[in-house]
Amino acid sequence: MNDETLLARVSRFIGTLRHCQHLGIRAVSATENELVVELPYSDAIVGNPETGVIHGGAITTLMDTASGTVVICALPEFELCPTLDLRVDYMRAAEPGHPVYARARAYRVTSNIIFTRCETFQEDPEQTIAHCVGTFMRIGPEATPKAYRDLITGGDDE
Amino acid sequence: MSLSGEMRSALQAGDYQALIRAVPYARTLGMECETFGEEVVFRLPRSDDNLGNPILPAIHGGVIGGFLEMSAMISLMMSQETPRLPRIVDFSLDYLRAGLDRDTFCECHLTRQGNRVANVIVTAWQQSRRKPIATARAHFIMD
Known part of the structure; x- marks a missing residue:
């Protein structure tokens, strides 16, 4: 699959996640095994009204989305993979007023489990805001209705 | 870290709901909370968003x-004698069942409160407390 097709797929997938639309989360780039997703700054995700710093929960949502979506890049065929667990380390507060980016990789794919890593950053990719490792369970493509699979793949699996 | 006036007065009044509204x-998310004597249950009403x-x-x-994470933070703030804003250090989350499109509840236990670091365990459920949908463990640092 070329990167353009991948980006179209992951964008369609994120487009079906209502809460991601609510927060304005969108895919920025996708390659095989690597995905970058953006969370724009907004008043809705502020955790400390005094400083305007984003709440950790919104960062968790960004990283869960990036990690759960990078499995689309890592698998030959589209399948929904529920999250088993996430472990998030918060290194520093995000700078208010600026978007946050999450870069996720699927570093090991087995027949049952996908292992992911993800880090979030702002202007400088070296200045990590938070880091996350996750595991996702494979339940097989058949567990997802064909109409939904076709919607995500745009029918380009056929 | 500074607290807004709204948060400070909610803390002084011991008003969980007002503290949530200040964030x-x-x-x-639309979260709320209910207190039953000393017990506190946080509630996330179902929402399309x-x-x-x-x-x-x-x-x-x-x-x-x-x-x-928000529930853990609020319950930790309420347990402090002086108003301080906890900063999250790390967060581990196990998803046990799908969180279906209905109300979700959670309760928090402060497992350990040291001078600077606190450990909180959170359990979330929907239909029955005996069937948790997620559990979480968080460390916070108190400034």
Whole structure:
């Protein structure tokens, strides 16, 4: 699959996640095994009204989305993979007023489990805001209705 | 870290609901809380805007994470004698069952409160407390 097709797929997938639309989360780039997703700054995700710093929960949502979506890049065929667990380390507060980016990789794919890593950053990719490792369970493509699979793949699996 | 006046007065009054309302992200999720004597149960009413998987449909995993993290933070703030804003250090989240499109509840236990670091365990459920949908463990540092 070329990167353009991948980006179209992951964008369609994120487009079906209502809460991601609510927060304005969108895919920025996708390659095989690597995905970058953006969370724009907004008043809705502020955790400390005094400083305007984003709440950790919104960062968790960004990283869960990036990690759960990078499995689309890592698998030959589209399948929904529920999250088993996430472990998030918060290194520093995000700078208010600026978007946050999450870069996720699927570093090991087995027949049952996908292992992911993800880090979030702002202007400088070296200045990590938070880091996350996750595991996702494979339940097989058949567990997802064909109409939904076709919607995500745009029918380009056929 | 500084607290807004609204948060400070909610803390002094011991008013969980007012403290939640003072945090924009908590309002975005729509979370609430109820107290039963000394027991506190946080509630996340069902909402279309909180959905992820459209097939089941299910609540976005990140929303469940945010709800649990926010609840842990609020209950920790309420347990402090002096008003301080906890800063989250790390957060481990196990998803046990799909969070379906209905109300979700959670309760927090302060497992250990040291001088600077606190450890909080959170359990979330929907239909029955005996069938948790997620558990979380968080460390906070108190400034």
